[in-house]
Amino acid sequence: MEKVIILGTGCAGLTAAIYAARANLNPLVLEGAEPGGQLSTTTLVENFPGFKEGVMGPELIMNMKAQAERFGARFEYTECTGLKKGEGHVSIEVDGKWIDTGALIIASGASAKWLGIDKERELRGHGLTSCATCDGAFYRNVPVCVVGGGDSAAEEATFLTRFASKVYLIHRRGELRASKVMAQRVIENPKVEPVWNSAITEYIPDADGEMRAVKLKNLVSGEESELEVKCVFVAIGHTPNTAPFKGVLDLDENGYLLQKPGSTATNVPGVFAAGDVSDHRYRQAITASGQGCAAALDAERYLADLGIH
Numbered sequence: 664m665e666k667v668i669i670l671g672t673g674c675a676g677l678t679a680a681i682y683a684a685r686a687n688l689n690p691l692v693l694e695g696a697e698p699g700g701q702l703s704t705t706t707l708v709e710n711f712p713g714f715k716e717g718v719m720g721p722e723l724i725m726n727m728k729a730q731a732e733r734f735g736a737r738f739e740y741t742e743c744t745g746l747k748k749g750e751g752h753v754s755i756e757v758d759g760k761w762i763d764t765g766a767l768i769i770a771s772g773a774s775a776k777w778l779g780i781d782k783e784r785e786l787r788g789h790g791l792t793s794c795a796t797c798d799g800a801f802y803r804n805v806p807v808c809v810v811g812g813g814d815s816a817a818e819e820a821t822f823l824t825r826f827a828s829k830v831y832l833i834h835r836r837g838e839l840r841a842s843k844v845m846a847q848r849v850i851e852n853p854k855v856e857p858v859w860n861s862a863i864t865e866y867i868p869d870a871d872g873e874m875r876a877v878k879l880k881n882l883v884s885g886e887e888s889e890l891e892v893k894c895v896f897v898a899i900g901h902t903p904n905t906a907p908f909k910g911v912l913d914l915d916e917n918g919y920l921l922q923k924p925g926s927t928a929t930n931v932p933g934v935f936a937a938g939d940v941s942d943h944r945y946r947q948a949i950t951a952s953g954q955g956c957a958a959a960l961d962a963e964r965y966l967a968d969l970g971i972h
């Protein structure tokens with residue numbers, strides 16, 4: 664039986680791994696479907712304390728992982744697909760087998776949302792993506808569009824102006840939800856053209872199956888139009904990765920894990936939650952790290968009460 668298993672290797676999971684490893688709990692960390700979490704697909708992070716000039720997201724993640732490994736954390740490239748309660752332990756399903764653990768820290772994060780329209784699956788990687796940092800450089804000197812009105816959409820659109828000839832920012836309302844600074848930065852960029860009150864109703868591929876254009880509907884006038892773009896960057900928020908825990912752990916109405924007030928504990932003894940999987944309010948690297956730390960301390964104390972050190 665494992666003492667502590669940690670699910671996820673974003674800021675929350677890796678910080679939990681550092682703390683659990685330094686507490687001699689020899690944690691097993693499962694990388695999950697998106698190793699490194701959201702920071703691994705970001706460029707410069709300017710708001711993580713301690714880096715005067717900022718730090719690249721992937722570098723921050725690699726350093727956190729190396730730090731956890733130095734203290735004995737073990738990493739496996741696999742993911743958890745189920746959870747069961749046991750007597751004095753919980754069991755998780757991994758690759759069709761069940762593993763028992765004294766404590767479980769869930770830091771499986773949240774994944775990008777998609778529009779849910781036709782051809783969304785087949786066009787991914789062919790002019791449809793949710794990650795400007797990953798794919799922006801493929802679209803030099805061609806028009807692209809970003810969908811969404813939050814900080815992510817504003818940030819992605821601004822970033823894409825480095826490459827694209829034009830960035831259309833398609834939003835379903837007439838104003839951005841993004842923070843004032845980011846909204847102003849994107850609107851004032853001469854390469855960005857906002858397309859207000861509009862939704863994409865269709866992706867239009869070319870003969871080779873690559874994105875050629877999108878069909879737009881103006882949600883006020885009902886008018887339809889076609890917009891030539893080589894890539895659509897969808898930035899409309901995230902869904903928490905909690906599917907394996909449904910029916911066992913308490914979730915809120917949006918599927919985020921619920922924690923007991925003032926703690927990272929879930930409704931199942933020995934199971935703790937940290938980071939974006941349970942936080943739709945702050946969603947910052949530093950708050951995820953803080954929660955990972957708290958979850959490891961909560962797990963350590965829970966195990967100590969059971970006589971497990």
Ligand code: NAP
Binds near residue numbers: 810818836
């Ligand atoms: P968000 O704030 O939830 O915004 C999602 C945007 O997508 C909204 O404008 C929403 O429209 C739109 N939207 C949602 N579903 C849609 C659909 N089906 N079709 C079309 N549009 C849709 O998500 P986010 O921008 O990813 O930000 C998440 C959190 O991370 C926020 O707290 C944000 O501040 C933070 N963040 C911070 C930074 C930074 O500080 N550097 C960068 C990125 C994100 P409505 O406005 O009409 O609801």
